[in-house]
Amino acid sequence: MEEEGALSAPSGVDTTRPSIARAYNAYLGGKDNFPVDREVVRKTDEVLPEVSECARANRAFLRRVVRYLVGEAGIRQFIDLGSGLPSAGNVHEVAQAIDPTVRVVYVDNDPMVLAHARALLAINNTTTVITSDVRSPQEILDAAEVREYIDFGQPVGMLLFAILHHINDWEDPGGIARTFRDALPSGSYVGISHFCDVSEEYPDEAERTAATEKIFNEMLGTGRWRRREEILSYLGDFELLEPGLVPLQEWRPDPNDPGEPFSHHWLVGGVAKKR
Numbered sequence: 644m645e646e647e648g649a650l651s652a653p654s655g656v657d658t659t660r661p662s663i664a665r666a667y668n669a670y671l672g673g674k675d676n677f678p679v680d681r682e683v684v685r686k687t688d689e690v691l692p693e694v695s696e697c698a699r700a701n702r703a704f705l706r707r708v709v710r711y712l713v714g715e716a717g718i719r720q721f722i723d724l725g726s727g728l729p730s731a732g733n734v735h736e737v738a739q740a741i742d743p744t745v746r747v748v749y750v751d752n753d754p755m756v757l758a759h760a761r762a763l764l765a766i767n768n769t770t771t772v773i774t775s776d777v778r779s780p781q782e783i784l785d786a787a788e789v790r791e792y793i794d795f796g797q798p799v800g801m802l803l804f805a806i807l808h809h810i811n812d813w814e815d816p817g818g819i820a821r822t823f824r825d826a827l828p829s830g831s832y833v834g835i836s837h838f839c840d841v842s843e844e845y846p847d848e849a850e851r852t853a854a855t856e857k858i859f860n861e862m863l864g865t866g867r868w869r870r871r872e873e874i875l876s877y878l879g880d881f882e883l884l885e886p887g888l889v890p891l892q893e894w895r896p897d898p899n900d901p902g903e904p905f906s907h908h909w910l911v912g913g914v915a916k917k918r
């Protein structure tokens with residue numbers, strides 16, 4: 644019998660193994676996921692039930708950052724790396740509500756993202772989605788479609804939300820971040836969110852986050868809680884904007900939106916500007 648809300652798989656999508664994009668969609672309460680993805684959620688719920696709230700806090704943080712970058716910093720073009728499945732408040736929707744001419748390139752390596760994002764974006768000629776792997780940063784930077792949408796002579800908003808913690812240590816997340824930073828002109832911004840290892844500051848949380856890291860790695864092959872200094876290093880010598888690298892809800896909370904979700908200490912984010 645088909646499960647309620649059962650979804651047929653677009654071509655190239657393997658429904659026998661969980662994917663990060665689909666599991667994240669399940670954490671957010673979306674419908675673009677399969678039983679294998681929901682199993683990841685079920686397992687982590689047993690040890691760290693706040694992951695879903697953190698995922699929602701991450702989306703709320705993303706929306707605040709994009710609003711800031713378009714509304715106050717004047718950014719008119721974005722590259723969203725590891726963009727995920729379309730969700731409420733996608734980058735182009737938030738940005739284009741302020742200025743409809745803002746251009747956005749979404750990049751993800753999950754075939755489900757391409758299938759769903761194409762449908763969403765077909766109506767919008769300022770926005771595109773490409774299937775590419777952030778572990779090959781130069782390929783992304785050189786891609787004809789990226790060059791068509793992004794003018795590297797003008798400031799760019801580069802979004803690294805909940806993506807670098809899905810790059811393993813041996814895949815060189817620092818080198819990947821540096822290649823992307825180096826391609827940006829002065830006046831560009833990088834926004835980041837990342838799982839943060841707070842085991843020294845909050846030893847009570849260490850066991851639960853370590854158990855979650857183990858589940859993610861066993862089921863998805865990635866998911867790294869890194870020390871704050873390491874996350875800061877991904878921003879290089881960019882100027883870190885106030886209030887710094889902080890639990891997400893502490894980053895410029897919107898007074899008009901007091902009910903925003905809470906991200907806990909182990910998920911931090913910030914924004915930095917290229918001098």
Ligand SMILES: C[S@@+](CC[C@H](N)C(=O)[O-])C[C@H]1O[C@@H](n2cnc3c(N)ncnc32)[C@H](O)[C@@H]1O
Nearest residue numbers: 663664667725726727751752753776777804805
């Ligand atoms: C946790 S989701 C975050 C989505 C979105 N950035 C957000 O913060 O709401 C991580 C996304 O990164 C994508 N991803 C993971 N590894 C990737 C890689 N090596 N290259 C491109 N995308 C990747 C996954 O498919 C998934 O959609």
